[in-house]
Amino acid sequence: MFQIRQLWLVLALSLLLCASPALTIGGEQSSPDKKTAAIPIADLKRLAPVDFETEILPILKNNCLACHNQTKAKADLILETPQTILKGGESGPAVVPGQSAESLLLKVASHQEKPTMPPKDNKANAA
Numbered sequence: 001m002f003q004i005r006q007l008w009l010v011l012a013l014s015l016l017l018c019a020s021p022a023l024t025i026g027g028e029q030s031s032p033d034k035k036t037a038a039i040p041i042a043d044l045k046r047l048a049p050v051d052f053e054t055e056i057l058p059i060l061k062n063n064c065l066a067c068h069n070q071t072k073a074k075a076d077l078i079l080e081t082p083q084t085i086l087k088g089g090e091s092g093p094a095v096v097p098g099q100s101a102e103s104l105l106l107k108v109a110s111h112q113e114k115p116t117m118p119p120k121d122n123k124a125n126a127a
Contacts, residue, residue, distance in 0.1 A: 039110045052082055064117070066124030079105075 050056065060079050066072075068079040068089075077089030085105070088094045095103040107113040118126035 038112045041106070041110055063126040066126065067118075067122075 064079045067074040068077045070078055070080060070084075073089070075089045075091060077091075077094060078084040078087075079094070085094050086097070088104070091104055093103075094105040100106055104113070108115060108117040118124070
């Protein structure tokens with residue numbers, strides 16, 4: 001149960017920065033290619049646990065699940081449940097519970113690492 005709560009917090013921080021890049025606290029990081037700056041990551045203080053169904057899943061549906069679902073799992077990554085997110089894909093686990101800065105999902109969603117997600121000009125029109 002504790003690991004799932006940590007996963008939800010990592011996901012919330014990872015995905016909220018994609019949905020609301022204006023909620024920034026801290027310094028801006030530059031991406032490795034210097035063409036596009038990384039999206040600054042908000043340092044959020046939460047009083048209540050993250051709810052996957054209402055806070056995380058809607059963001060995943062709008063930006064990720066068109067390509068990372070059970071039917072069409074690009075890079076073998078399925079982002080439909082906390083369990084499949086923990087399992088990860090061909091690049092390994094998508095998140096590292098308790099170590100959000102090390103989570104691949106956070107790194108690619110915030111454009112710290114390539115391939116940045118969602119890809120520019122994607123067919124699903126994900127932002």
